[in-house]
Amino acid sequence: MTETRYAVIGAGWISQIAFLPAVHQTGNSRVTALVTGSPERARELADFHGIPDVISYDELDGYLAAGNADAVYIATPNSSHADFALRAAQSGCHALVEKPLATTVEECDAMIAAHAKAGTYLMTAYRLHHDPGTIDMLERIRAGEIGEPRLFSSVFGFQIDAGNHRLKGSHWGGPLQDLGVYCLNAARHVFSAEPVEVTAMFGHGDNDPRFSETHETVAVTLRFPGDRLAQFMASFGTDARDLMQVLGTKGTLTADPGYKFEHELHLTRHAGEEVVEQVRTPENDDFGAMIAYFSDCIQAGTPPQNDGAEGRADVLVMRAIEAAAETGQPQRTDLPPRPGHPDDTTLRRVPRTDRRLVF
CATH class of the missing domain: 3.40.50.720 (NAD(P)-binding Rossmann-like Domain)
Incomplete structure (x- = not known):
């Protein structure tokens, strides 16, 4: 080969x-x-x-x-x-x-x-565009398992060590860029659409010296076509957690954990208060x-x-999120529809290995 x-x-x-x-x-x-x-x-x-x-x-x-x-x-x-x-x-x-x-x-x-x-x-x-659990979740939504997706919510946080380059303002570091980008990208593909308006708020860490150049936390609300809403919070100052939840007109899908490469996605489907299905994704190296x-x-x-346009879309929205948080005013965004979304053509199955050297 x-x-x-x-x-x-x-x-x-x-x-x-x-x-x-x-x-x-x-x-x-x-x-x-x-x-x-x-x-x-x-x-x-x-x-x-x-x-x-x-x-x-x-x-x-x-x-x-x-x-x-x-x-x-x-x-x-x-x-x-x-x-x-x-x-x-x-x-x-x-x-x-x-x-x-x-x-x-x-x-x-x-x-x-x-x-x-x-x-x-x-x-x-x-x-995650090549991850079996993520693709399974997106295809379930497209197939109508939870009806029309109306609300997306997500949290992603952990405690960052002082001195990490992701805390440097000169590198455009911060929880939005490092963690929130996962939530933002997931929401765009859950709704198969681009956001049209954003509002946001920063948390500054309550005088924590780690956050002298960037923010501790960001909280974001995105409006999508059809008046659908997505909310997420990303933080460098919390317990380590990552999950996302999609509420549709006929059910709910929850991925917990949802983003980290060290763990498989664990998917739970609800219909009302009833747990209809629980799925643990087979092991895969994302x-x-x-x-x-x-x-x-x-x-x-x-x-x-x-491609590059996919990455550009998230950068444009993240810059709008920053402007919304800094001004306290909603920001409009204008992006063309994506020509495609992650599906079984982007999926690859690769076994994991424990052989690594980390300094």
Whole structure:
């Protein structure tokens, strides 16, 4: 089988715990290089995973131009996503970029245009688009199991360690960008539509020094066409919880847990007060599924469903959420309908592994 070759840009926690272990499980992908600012430490990681090359950020352009990789995976702080994605396009390489895709809509537009010009694919790393539990939940909603979906609610929180780069204002860090993006993206696909209005409020952490540059909590309300509503709260200062619930005209679906890659989605369907069904999704490696899907797209010449425009939509809405919270005024949003939504064509089944090295 043909293998897509990846250069992994950023050898931090998410690469160590999720991406690098998952690549071995895909059958159609491998990593040829770690791109990092800490080459000594990365060499140990590369040796563990059988990765031949460790290069610096300054060496990236030459490495890609020499044809040593087909694609890059960008797992650096949010503020550098656009730069690396543009450099990948200039070298003729596809790009899989962690969410949020970039820090502004303008950056997203530049990334999308650059990859379109280069004839390469830009994909936003929405791993849940390739997760069996998430796809099952969306297909149940589309099939009318709970009638028409009318309300979406969700919470996602945990206690963040001081000093984490996700707390840096210069990187556009914060709970909205790191956690709320999951809730926002889920709501858009639950309703198969784009929000038209947002209101929001920030919580600042009650003088907690961790939140000197960003917010502790965000609470958001989104209005969708048909006067359907979605609400979510995301926080860096709570107990670790993640769940989502969709209330329809004839029933309710609850996913608890709903987002984390370490756990399978557990789905409960209610009709009134009665529990009608409980489903525990079979084990699957969401990162491996995401990688396998993108490699399939590259090898088949098929554009990915969760493309740059998908990531751009969430960035536009998140910027509107920030404006709503800062001004206290509702913000209108205007987005074109998505041409498609996650379904069984984006689904991949990849076994998990316990083999990983985390510093």
